[in-house]
Amino acid sequence: MSNQKVDVWVGLFVMLGIVALLFLALRAGNLSSFSLADTYAVQARFDNIGGLKVRAPVKSAGVVVGRVADIQFDDQIYKAVVTVNLERNFEFPADTSASILTSGLLGEQYIGLDAGGDDRMLVAGDAITLTQSAIVLEQLISQFLYGSAEREGAVD
Amino acid sequence: MASQYNDVMNLSSPAPAERATERSDPSVLLSFDRVTLGYGDFVVLADLSLQMIAGQVVAVMGGSGSGKTTLMRAATGQLPPQAGVVSVFGQPITGLKGAALQALRQRMGVLFQHGALFTDLNVFENVAFPLREHTTLTEAALTNKVLETLDAVGLKAAAHLKLSAISGGMARRVALARAVVREPELVFYDEPFAGLDPISMGVTARLIRRLSDRLGCASVLITHDVAESFAIADTVYLVGQGELKAHGSPATLGESSDPYVRQFLDGAPDGPVAFDYPVTPDFERWAEHKGVGQ
Amino acid sequence: MNALAAVGRFTLEKLVVLGQVARFFGMLVARLGIVVKRPRLVIQQVHFIGNHSLLIILVSGLFVGFVLGLQGYYTLNRYGSEEALGLLVALSLVRELGPVVTALLFAGRAGTSLTAEIGLMKAGEQLSAMEVMGVDPIRRVLVPRFLGGIIAMPILAAVFSMMGILGGWFVGVVLIGIDTGAFWSQMQNGVDVFNDVLNGVIKSVVFGVAVTLIALYEGWHCRPTPEGVSRATTRTVVAGSLVVLGLDFVLTAIMFSH
Numbered sequence: 001m002s003n004q005k006v007d008v009w010v011g012l013f014v015m016l017g018i019v020a021l022l023f024l025a026l027r028a029g030n031l032s033s034f035s036l037a038d039t040y041a042v043q044a045r046f047d048n049i050g051g052l053k054v055r056a057p058v059k060s061a062g063v064v065v066g067r068v069a070d071i072q073f074d075d076q077i078y079k080a081v082v083t084v085n086l087e088r089n090f091e092f093p094a095d096t097s098a099s100i101l102t103s104g105l106l107g108e109q110y111i112g113l114d115a116g117g118d119d120r121m122l123v124a125g126d127a128i129t130l131t132q133s134a135i136v137l138e139q140l141i142s143q144f145l146y147g148s149a150e151r152e153g154a155v156d
Numbered sequence: 157m158a159s160q161y162n163d164v165m166n167l168s169s170p171a172p173a174e175r176a177t178e179r180s181d182p183s184v185l186l187s188f189d190r191v192t193l194g195y196g197d198f199v200v201l202a203d204l205s206l207q208m209i210a211g212q213v214v215a216v217m218g219g220s221g222s223g224k225t226t227l228m229r230a231a232t233g234q235l236p237p238q239a240g241v242v243s244v245f246g247q248p249i250t251g252l253k254g255a256a257l258q259a260l261r262q263r264m265g266v267l268f269q270h271g272a273l274f275t276d277l278n279v280f281e282n283v284a285f286p287l288r289e290h291t292t293l294t295e296a297a298l299t300n301k302v303l304e305t306l307d308a309v310g311l312k313a314a315a316h317l318k319l320s321a322i323s324g325g326m327a328r329r330v331a332l333a334r335a336v337v338r339e340p341e342l343v344f345y346d347e348p349f350a351g352l353d354p355i356s357m358g359v360t361a362r363l364i365r366r367l368s369d370r371l372g373c374a375s376v377l378i379t380h381d382v383a384e385s386f387a388i389a390d391t392v393y394l395v396g397q398g399e400l401k402a403h404g405s406p407a408t409l410g411e412s413s414d415p416y417v418r419q420f421l422d423g424a425p426d427g428p429v430a431f432d433y434p435v436t437p438d439f440e441r442w443a444e445h446k447g448v449g450q
Numbered sequence: 451m452n453a454l455a456a457v458g459r460f461t462l463e464k465l466v467v468l469g470q471v472a473r474f475f476g477m478l479v480a481r482l483g484i485v486v487k488r489p490r491l492v493i494q495q496v497h498f499i500g501n502h503s504l505l506i507i508l509v510s511g512l513f514v515g516f517v518l519g520l521q522g523y524y525t526l527n528r529y530g531s532e533e534a535l536g537l538l539v540a541l542s543l544v545r546e547l548g549p550v551v552t553a554l555l556f557a558g559r560a561g562t563s564l565t566a567e568i569g570l571m572k573a574g575e576q577l578s579a580m581e582v583m584g585v586d587p588i589r590r591v592l593v594p595r596f597l598g599g600i601i602a603m604p605i606l607a608a609v610f611s612m613m614g615i616l617g618g619w620f621v622g623v624v625l626i627g628i629d630t631g632a633f634w635s636q637m638q639n640g641v642d643v644f645n646d647v648l649n650g651v652i653k654s655v656v657f658g659v660a661v662t663l664i665a666l667y668e669g670w671h672c673r674p675t676p677e678g679v680s681r682a683t684t685r686t687v688v689a690g691s692l693v694v695l696g697l698d699f700v701l702t703a704i705m706f707s708h
Contacts, residue, residue, distance in 0.1 A: 010501065013496065013500050020605070259584070272579035
């Protein structure tokens, strides 16, 4: 095969590889949901983050408005400190509350923001003070059992 | 530069009459100084000394397994000697590595026994290979050189053919062209006549003689073909049983009365090289196991 | 006691081979510069190794995707989670099946042809001829094939994964009738570019290096007879496949353990 023909075929081959990789990254993976828009960072402290992971979505009213950037542990107050990157064109009042929710019953966990009513808006570096930790299934079950045991006892 | 291959194929004049070399000073291109060659404990050739000068055609002859190919491998630096010094172009070749070794090898040409042509390339590309690897000729100059060389071996019109389309004799000639395309100073021919028909043998012998005269190179013929090599060689070295048995011009050897030389030249079945394979302890054990007498 | 000595000898032999392979790898790496001086050689090898493997990779990827779609559906259906089929197919392919199955097919198709080619060149004295001409056969013959394999493998693995996902989509959405939106959105939510796709690519590069290295080593060191070449090609497939599976375990443990 002439050199030119070989070059063309190899070029096509590499092209196919790039297309496949882009397909995997964009259509199969979550690269397209990475917003290249400007973001600002806000912190929130939780008693228990459950299964929350970095790059998990931050949603408000069910719409993705940002991503979890970093999760650290503060050993002064013994809480989890979650840093969240919010898209710059979304502003939230200073008294917004953040809860860790699960998508579906057993799905991945994400942070849900409930907007408050304050006039002042959150800016970069602020902290969200009202937080709701993740619901840990074992605690729920033990609460239920304890509660029903109490009721049993009360009846007797 | 006028092609040095002009009238190489002028077959009418007999070869032995044209022994005059074009170089007046005989430079020693290859020398073996008391060289011992072997593989591990097995010694193939012991205490061998020989010299080759420019413009000579030297035939190294011997029976199968006598160490002829080993000798060639030592000369190209592929096999280090167990003792003695092998010198090429005045430089010892043993222990040379990398660029220095490659520089020496680029001044040599080798025709392998079975051609060793590159099977993924066609005839033209095979002969062009050394030029592509080592020179920076333009494509036009390279094409010219290759076709010239192919012309000298009579295969210019076969340049486009794939290797699967040419006969064994033609393949040998392509390999010959590849070996000399860079006009080396020292050329080795490993069994160039083996398996060829009489016409091809005659052609090859003439080609070797002509190329040697035109290029002024030293040609080393590794062969056991007495008739063809005696017709073109200046000197003959006969090796066997681990040593150099005889050397001299073809005429001298033809008159020798040494029993080994006589057996070889006359083709006698028995003599210093025995017909019967010698009995070994391994054989005796095997025969006993088989229950046969000896 | 004999058994112990045999085990010891076996281990020692394998260690020697490992050392030889490492030294061989070093020889190749030392001569990588050829890609800059003669890129055409590498391009030709990418063609022979990559393009010629494309058909088997495309078809295998498609059919593996079909089967994943079908089997995945049967299993997920039991728990009422059919909508997660896209996620199942994509994760299985991108993390594991893509790199591993491609590497196994690669060892069989490209690995054996590399070993046989080098072995036959050795048998036909072509490598010797090159050496005597002052051309380094390692630089001229082996290194371009090494680079060709390393470049081709990740591309083939990505293509395999892509075909598999499309195959799974075809079976799940077109044939069975799962909601196409759910198929893709669950997949996109669950497949992470860095954790999953990138790790899969890294795996395929590592497998490419391993399989190509073994194929070239076996060809270079084989005995130049028909039997020798046949044994060498067998070893390429067997050793290559085992090494891929072993490396997969190690890499998976490193990459996917949170």
